[in-house]
Structures are given as C-alpha cells and as structure tokens.
Amino acid sequence: MRIDLNGQTIETQARTLADLLSEQGFESPCVATAVNGDFIARPLRSGTPLNDGVKVEVLSPMQGG
C-alpha cells in the first residue's frame, strides 16, 4: 500500500497508524499524529486503519516563536 507520510510517498506494510509509527521508527510518546488533516489521539492510533493514498502527518516538538 502506498501512503503519504509527512509529504513523502512511501510503501508500507502497516495496516494501522500505530503499526506505521513502529514500522517507521517513530518514538510513539514523542510525536503527535494526524490522518487526512484530523488529529488522531494516542489511544486511537491502534484502532485507526490506513487506506491506500491516506495522508499521515507525524509531528514533533520543534523550535517556535
């Protein structure tokens, strides 16, 4: 399945958002996630299925003004 992860098209075996984070090596407690522009809270990641072409954002604390 091909999905869009942080603006890059990738091939993934993951079936859920939680699987994707571990497959891609994200430290789960340190990131926040959104699917197709909607926030997905941490407890909902394992119950959030990924479909072909879905847009996933995985964001981290960074510098800001």
Next chain:
Amino acid sequence: MFYGVDLTSRLMLGTAQYPSPQVLLEAIEASGAEVITVSLRREGAAGGAFRDLLAKSRCRLLPNTAGCHTFREAVTTARMAREVFGTSWIKLEVIGHADTLQPDPFALVEAARVLCAEGFDVFPYTTEDLIVGEKLLEAGCKVLMPWGAPIGSGQGLRNLQGLRTMRAHFPDVPLVVDAGIGAPSQAAQAMELGFDAVLLNTAVAKAVNPVGMARAFGRAIQAGREGHQAGLMLERDMASASTPVFGLAELA
C-alpha cells in the same frame, strides 16, 4: 495572571532561529523568561536534542500554531500540541497573508471558540482591533495578544495610539504585545503603556550576541513594568523649569 498562572518575568521568549541549542538555553536563562514558545513540525535531525533542551529549561511551554492559514489547520495543530506538550496553553495563530503574516481575524475567532470549548487556554495572536478583541473574549479567551508590528519585522509598536486605546478598552484583560519588537526600548515602551507582558523571538535570536540581548530585554521589560506601576508623569506642550524660581539671584 495568565489563565491562573502568575509570572514573575513578563517576557515570553521564542525558541526559533538561534545559532545553536546551547545559545538558546543560555539566552532563556539570561532573559529570566518563565514562558517559552514552541512549535510542532515534521521531525528533522535535531528533534531529540530539542526535546532534551525543553526538559532542561524548566520553563512553562506555550505551543504555537505558527504557519497555519486556516481554521482547520490551526485547530488540528492545537489538538496535536496539547497531546505532545501536555499543556492546554496554546498560542493561536491563524495567518491571513503570507507576506504580512497578519492574523485572519475571522478564522481566529472561530478557532478560538472551538478550542476554548474544548478546554484550551487560548492566547490569540491578534491585531489591536477592539471589536476582534471583544469577539475573542466572547469566544472564551482570557488573554489577548495584539501585534506590535508584523512578525519578525523589528519595527516596534507601529500603532502606539491603537495599543494605548486597546489597553484602556480592556482594563482587566491580560494583554501581551506579541511580534514585531526589535529593541529593548520598544519592549519597555509596551510595558510602560501598561501591557502585561511581551512575547518576542527574532530580536534576541538574531542579535549579534543573543545571550546579551536576552538579558537586556529581561531588564528592559522589568524597568518598563516598574515605570508603569510607579505612574508616569503627564506630557506637556510647553517647558516647565524643574529648578525652583524662588530664591533666584538678581545678577543682571
């Protein structure tokens, strides 16, 4: 008082654009700031180091929605920030124009309404417009953050009379001048006008010596606040001799 939190330092400091994480940490320390702003981004190489730095700074975090141009982006970013930073504080920015970075007041009020209802403590980046300010308060905001000048411009308080009017119009609302401050004197001026705090970033981060500038801003903001509390004299059109005329010798 910002959402029940009393601050000793009235400087809120941004964490972007510093030459190194070490300089940032020293600048926070030198400024005396107790609140620092942070953002959410796709993680780059330095992400882990930044998390370590946040843990070291001991400051309260004010996550922002910088770069959001729509209601939806801003609301989603705020929800993500609350989870990852573990705070209900959010500096709500909804940008209306890419060049001026002027806030979009319509989307701002709508986003503030939704986020306040969800229990966020919203710090809205707004203009000095009084009606927008009233709408933000109606939406549930308990702090307003008018701009001094466009973000990163360093122009200082571009609409002094407008800010003065805003202060008078909202006497009991904490007001923070956010953005556009370029020099410590401008931050002091905002505090002398009676604003409750100043939020800035670029003026410190892009100084030749950011740590020295951070200290200067901390002191200027303290001086401006003390000046306001002490009560400024009224301006006069004409001169008025300060040395007494009584007892003046006749030497002519």
